[in-house]
Each structure stands twice: as structure tokens, then as C-alpha cells.
Amino acid sequence: MLSFVPFIFVLNFIGPLSALQDNDSSICLLTDAPNQCGAFCLSALHPLIDDNFHSQVKLDRIEQGVESLKNASEGHFGSVNSQIKNEFQSLLTKMEISMLIDGQLLEVYKKLEARLNGTEGQLRMFESKMEAQLLELKNQLSAFQKTLLEIPSTIYYKIKYPKFELIGSRYFYIEHYIKKTWDEAAETCREMGGYLAAFENPEELTAVMSKFFRWSYWTGIKRLKEDGEYISTASGKPATVFKAPFSFGGSDIGGPCVLLRGVGMFEFPCNDEKYFICQSDNET
Template sequence: MLGLTYFSALLLIILVAQGAVVQSKDKEKSTSLLQDPQNQCGDFCLSKLHPMMDLIPETNSKLDRIHGEQQSIQMKLQAVQSTLEASVQTNADSQMLAIQQRLNRMEEKLMAISSDMKNQLQLLLTKMTDQQTSMQSQMDAQLLAVKKVLEDQKIAPEPLSSETNLNITEGQLPMTETKIENQPEEFQSTTENNHLLETQTTIKSNTIDPKFELVGSRYFYFGHDNRKSWLEAAETCHQMGGFLAAFKTEEELIAVMGKLESGFINFYWTGINDLKEDGQLISAASGKPATILKWREIEPTNSGPCVLLDIWGMIRNSCSFRAFFICQADNEF
């Protein structure tokens, strides 16, 4: 068995050696240089080149086929490029058209907004003009009312005597005079004169607006329902046949304060003011200096020309402030 192994190895070595010798000889033959190629090559060269020459047409055919395929691919690429360019151009045109449409819509909206703003500005200007006209009219009316109040204060009549102190309206005065004229005989005696005084007192009570109430010896109206400016309150009192109130005595003032509604902002206009001369407080009813005053702790201040009253006392304020009000039926004080 061991001998067979040695024999196989030896045989393999011999075969390898022979192959190397043959290869060396072939190499020497293939690398030999030709001194006369045209005569030395001959049929041997043709035999070696002929297979290669047979491959030339096939190679040319393959090259032509490859060239045709390249041209076809190039044409396809050009077609794809044209399609892409057309698509891009179409998309660009579509987008440009959409953008243009959006711009047109935005322009229309801006024009609509501009028109609406112009209309609103015109309307606002119209309202401001109307408000200015209305405010001017109100200011003119207030100025006229102030002038009227000042004139009333300036020409306020002196207090009437106890026998003729009647607070009656113009429509009721002829009626009173008629009743007096119809009783001429009553003036002929003291008893008849006393009776006339009683009649006059009765007439005076009947001519006062029933909304007034007796506080002490005088009649007052308390406007608890509506808040008004000083001028509006004065006009309301005039329409009721009275005046914004001033006070005869401290006791009367305290009694009136007891009729007021309590509350932090429940103020009442009085007729006391210094509209005519700064610092000279007078009564709107009589035009006389107001002597009965009851200021709150921080008063008087120069906060305004008109005087308000609440359950704690008096304060000064702007005449445009809106508050309740107190009217008096007479013009004595």
C-alpha cells in the first residue's frame, strides 16, 4: 500500500515536468521573430487570421445594431425631454394663470375693501358732522338756558308781602283776580280781609303742582326718578312752576336732607351756584346770596360752579354732571 502511494507521487512529478518542457517550447515558437514575414508567414498566418476576419461582418452588424439602438434611445430621450419641457411649460403656464387669477381676486378684494372703507369713512364723517351739529345745538341751547337762568337771577322779584305771596301760574292768575273782583265787599272790613287771606292761602295751595310736598313751611319736589344735568333739572323745575331749591334755615335744610335717598352716588342738584360770579354763591330762584350751606368734610372745593346735596352735605361739581334734583315752589330764597 505504501509502495503504491510512492509510485503515484513519482508519476505525478514526471507529468508536471513534461508539461513545463512543452510549454517552454511553445513559448519559444510563439515568440520567434520573423525575418521575412511575407514569405515566412504564408498559410500559417492566414490560417490564424481567417477566424478573426470571419468575425468582422458579425462585429460590424453588432456595431450597426448598437448604433441603431443608440439612435433609438437618443430619439426616445429627445421625445421624453420634449414631453418634459412641454409638461413643465404647461405646468408653468397653469401656475402663472392660477397666480394671475389669485392676484386678480386679491385686487378685487382690495378694491372692495377700499370702497367699503371709503363708505365707512364717509359715513363716519357724516355721523361726526351730525354729532357736531347736534352738540353745537345742545351747547347753544345750554348757553341760552344759562343766560335765561342768569337773567332770572338778575331780575328776580323781591319777596312778596305776606298778604300777596301767591305762587300761581299765568293761566291761574286771571282766575284768582276774577275771584277777588267778584268779592269786592269782602275788602270793606277786617273780618272780610282775613277771609281773603285765607282764600289766598287756599288758592296758593291749589296752584302748586301736587307733586310738591310740604317740608316745614315750604313746598319741595324731590326728583328721585331721573338723573339730569343742572340746566335740565332747572328747566324741569320751571316747567313745574318752581325753581331749583335753596334753603331758608338750617332746620329746613336738615329736614330736606332727611327726605333724600341714601347711597354713595345719590346726589341732588340744588339751585345754589356761582355761574354769575366766581366765588359768589347765589340762589337760582331769588338771585340772592345763598347763606344756608352745609359742606361735607372736604368741601368746599373748586370742582365746579353748581352745588349738589346728599345725606352727608353739599359738594361743588360740574353743571354737566347728571344727578337727581330738588325743586322749590317759591322764589323767596
């Protein structure tokens, strides 16, 4: 930097010197410029040298500061970069762990879902079985309640009508050993708490006849003299169930009492002695 200053000064000095050469009256020839102008040049350049020195010192300081700042920045950015790398690596690790956990959770979820579906199926089967068992229990309970309701009635009939037996849905007594006239048989049934029997339906008639081991039995069916209608003497209602064949309309041998035989129903003289059938109620 200092090597250019004397050159600039010499150029500046030569310029005025050439001007003096044009003026013959004021020519000053330098024969030994370094010796003749050294002191002057040094004194003139001294401020520039000082400024250059100070500038160089400042420049060195600036370079040192920049270098220091650069080193500090590199250290800081290196630290930040390392921290970012560490955090990024930690984040990646967490993500990997999270993905692993998610995968495990998904697998667990699938297993639980499969087990849940299986459990639901088992529950539905169990519910179906329980419903079937409950229905069966209800039916058994209903039958048991019906039996309980029938027990008092059975006991009642057994106490009140000890000789009567349940045939179908009603109680009957069939006298197989003592013969009586129709009126005597009716009186005997009344003494037992019942009536000479009529029948609700053909099935009941068939069930009663299945108990027979005699030839003929008096029934509670009788023909009215006024209009010839056959009624049940127990209820006073028209008789509707007969055993075919049936001899209607009175007969030469008497009537109007109806006799039940294995081969049909017949009018017969009421004073004839026969076995007989009683019923406990007066509904039919």
C-alpha cells in the first residue's frame, strides 16, 4: 500500500516541474531527488502513513471480529444444527415408536374386534337358548298353575262326590251293580249330589261308554209329553247328543225315559229297573 504513495507523489511533483521548465526564470532541476526531497516527502507522507497504519489496525480488528463472529456463528449454528438434528432424530424415533404402537394397537383392536364378534355370536346363541328355556319354563309354569287350579276342584269333587270319576272334562258316576227304576236312579244321583247324566258332545258320550261292562244304563234324557221334545232333566235344556240308532216318538212298551245301550239309545218304560249314570253338575 505504501509503495504507491511515493509514485503518486512523484507524478504529482513531475507535473509542476515540467511547468517550471517552460518558465526559464524559475527552473529547479533535481539531481538527487531522494536526498533533496526525502525529508519533505516523509513529512508530507507521515499523516498518510499514520492513517494507513491505523486503518490497517482497524482492518485487522475487523478481520479478527469477523473471524471471531464467524467462529461464534459457526459454533452457534453448529450447536443449533446439532440440536435440530438431535430433535429431528428424536422426532423420527418417536414417530417410529408411534407407528409401531399404532400397528400393535391396530392388531390388538382387530383381535378384540374378532373376539367381540365371537362374543356377540355366543351371546345371541345364549339369548336364543335362554328365550327357549324361558318359554319352556313359562309353559311348565302355566301347566303347573292349571294343575294347581285343578287340584282344589279335584279335591272338592273327591270330597263331595267320592264315587265320581273324571271322564273327559266332567265327573260321572256309573252304577254297574245295582238296578233301579228311572225315578229311583234319579233320586240316588240327587242323594250323591248329582243328576242323571246327559252328554255335551259325542266324544264325551264315547268316553263314558268305554267304561261300560253292562248292557244298558238309564240316562237323564227324557221326552216331554206336551210337545215330544227330549230334554236333560239335570239342566232342563234340550238334549242334543244321542247314540244312533235312536227310537224316537214313544213306543208301545212305554216311555218316555231314554236308555243307553251299546248299540244305541231307546225309549223304555221308566218303571223298568236298569243300571244308571250320574253326572256331578247340572250344566248339561
